Amino acid sequence: MAEIDYADNHIMRLCTDRQFRQKHLGQQAAKHLVNRLHEVRAVAVVEDLLRTTGQWEELTGNRSGQWSAHLGRNWRLIAEARRGDVLVLLIEIVDYH
Numbered sequence: 001m002a003e004i005d006y007a008d009n010h011i012m013r014l015c016t017d018r019q020f021r022q023k024h025l026g027q028q029a030a031k032h033l034v035n036r037l038h039e040v041r042a043v044a045v046v047e048d049l050l051r052t053t054g055q056w057e058e059l060t061g062n063r064s065g066q067w068s069a070h071l072g073r074n075w076r077l078i079a080e081a082r083r084g085d086v087l088v089l090l091i092e093i094v095d096y097h
Contacts, residue, residue, distance in 0.1 A: 007090060014033065032070070032071040047081075076093070
């Protein structure tokens with residue numbers, strides 16, 4: 001089971017505080033974020049995320065080594081694997097449009 005760490009307090013609050021999450025992301029993206037967090041916690045190694053729901057993709061270019069998960073509409077969760085693929089560092093949630 002993968003562990004989750006957070007790049008900063010803002011991303012931690014988005015992932016752990018339901019009211020804060022809904023206020024900043026809206027109800028739909030907040031729901032998708034909770035689903036993506038469950039997916040991270042459920043895998044044995046991070047690469048398994050690429051084989052699960054189809055919501056995760058490996059990024060390239062200046063984001064090489066990072067992964068993106070769709071949260072609905074324009075929102076993406078950006079993460080990277082750490083410590084031998086058993087720790088997922090959640091970097092940011094971005095509106096990519």
